[in-house]
Amino acid sequence: MASPRHDESLVALERVDGVAVLSLDDQKRRNALSADLQDALAGRLSEIRGDPQVRAVVLTARGRYFSVGGDVGAMTGDPLSPAEARQRLARLQGCVEGLRSLEVPLVAAVNGPAFAGGFSLALTADFVVAAESATFCASFGRFGLVPDVGIVHALTRLVGLALARELLLTCRSVTAAEALERGFVRSLHPPSEELAAAIALAGRLGGASPTAYALTKMMLNRAAEADLASLLELEALAQPICLDTAYHREALRRFLAREPLAFQWDQE
Numbered sequence: 001m002a003s004p005r006h007d008e009s010l011v012a013l014e015r016v017d018g019v020a021v022l023s024l025d026d027q028k029r030r031n032a033l034s035a036d037l038q039d040a041l042a043g044r045l046s047e048i049r050g051d052p053q054v055r056a057v058v059l060t061a062r063g064r065y066f067s068v069g070g071d072v073g074a075m076t077g078d079p080l081s082p083a084e085a086r087q088r089l090a091r092l093q094g095c096v097e098g099l100r101s102l103e104v105p106l107v108a109a110v111n112g113p114a115f116a117g118g119f120s121l122a123l124t125a126d127f128v129v130a131a132e133s134a135t136f137c138a139s140f141g142r143f144g145l146v147p148d149v150g151i152v153h154a155l156t157r158l159v160g161l162a163l164a165r166e167l168l169l170t171c172r173s174v175t176a177a178e179a180l181e182r183g184f185v186r187s188l189h190p191p192s193e194e195l196a197a198a199i200a201l202a203g204r205l206g207g208a209s210p211t212a213y214a215l216t217k218m219m220l221n222r223a224a225e226a227d228l229a230s231l232l233e234l235e236a237l238a239q240p241i242c243l244d245t246a247y248h249r250e251a252l253r254r255f256l257a258r259e260p261l262a263f264q265w266d267q268e
Contacts, residue, residue, distance in 0.1 A: 010040035012062070013047065018055040019202045020048045021195075027063035033117045034071040035088075038095045045098045055206030057102055058198045059125060060109035066134065069116025072143075089148060092117065096149050099124040100221070103214035105205035109198035110134045110176075111191070120149035123158065126217070127186045127201060131194045134176040136184075141171045157224050158184045208263045209247040 012023040022044050024031040031037070048054045061067060080088065099106060099121070108125035115137045122128055122136070138155070140147045147168050155164040159182050167174065179185040189197045205213075215238040219231060226234070242248055247262075254261050 008040060008043065010037045011044045013044050015054070016199055017203060018053060018206050019058055019199050020051075020054045020056070021058045021060065021199065022048075024059075024061035024067060025063070027065075029068075029071065030065040030113075031061045031063065031067040031118070032071040033067060033069060033092060033095075033121070035091070038092055042095050042098060045095075045102075049098075049102070052210075054104060055210065056105040056107070056202035058107050058109055058195070058202050059099065059121070060195050060198065061111055063112070065112045065118075066110045066114040067118025067121055068113065069118045069120075069139065092149055096121060096124055100150070103217060104210065105202055105208075105213060107198045107202045107205070109194045110136075110185075111194055113137070115139045117149050120147075120151040120154065123151060123154040123184065126205075128179075128184060129187045129189060129194050129198045129201065130176045130179065130185045131191045132176050132188050133191050134179075134185075134194075135173050136176075136179055137171065137173040138168050139171050141169065153224075155184075204265075209242065209245060209251075211245050211247065212242045215241065 010024070010026045012021075012025050014021040014023070022041070024037065024041070026032065026034065026037050029037075048057065096117075105127075106125045108122045108128045110122050110128060110130040111134065112131065113135045114122045115135075116139045119136050119138055138147055138151055152164070152168065155167060158164075159167075163182060166172075174182070176185060176188050180188050186201075187197065188194075219234050219238065222234070223231065251261055251263075253259075
């Protein structure tokens with residue numbers, strides 16, 4: 001059966017030296033997470049998933065906004081039944097999980113306001129870089145809604161329960177400077193320079209072993225819930241796979257020959 005068609009113009013895809021750059025581009029709706037944009041993003045993820053030429057991914061947006069979150073315009077029609085609302089949310093959850101489960105490094109370049117589901121979207125990344133003018137807000141409660149798309153889980157793990165409770169219950173905005181201080185943004189950049197910084201960071205991360213990175217991400221995604229015994233078992237399953245890779249053998253050869261390793265993280 002043919003794959004459903006999606007409007008590719010809503011999510012641009014560019015390739016920069018092994019880095020796939022995904023750009024939300026529905027500027028009229030401030031990059032709201034409409035059904036059309038979700039379909040476009042899911043389609044783009046299908047294009048790059050498993051492509052050996054893609055060593056890292058950058059998620060960003062065009063225009064003034066990263067994403068305002070849910071498509072408020074679509075909420076003003078006839079009320080959905082609980083079953084329909086559940087189905088709509090499951091669709092968005094699947095799209096976000098597609099980002100979170102990428103086996104390659106994922107860097108978010110937040111260019112402007114990231115509200116509600118847009119905030120959730122940014123937090124799927126391994127690293128977040130932001131423009132100095134960016135803002136973050138878990139604004140769900142302003143509309144009488146619970147936080148969704150995994151943001152309760154992500155924020156609690158990133159900043160701890162006390163701050164997550166404050167941000168989710170007060171729905172207050174967080175400046176880029178505070179986000180950096182609180183640790184869920186890695187670096188700040190002048191407006192319009194955050195994308196170049198994200199591509200550079202993704203390119204460096206893409207030099208690591210694809211196998212080791214994929215397995216490390218799998219372990220990290222389970223770390224908050226798994227006990228030590230379970231994580232040790234994952235290590236025991238993953239490490240033999242890494243030991244059998246050409247990347248590991250080449251790293252050993254370089255080390256023994258006193259040559260520089262292919263992946264090193266020097267001071268920035």
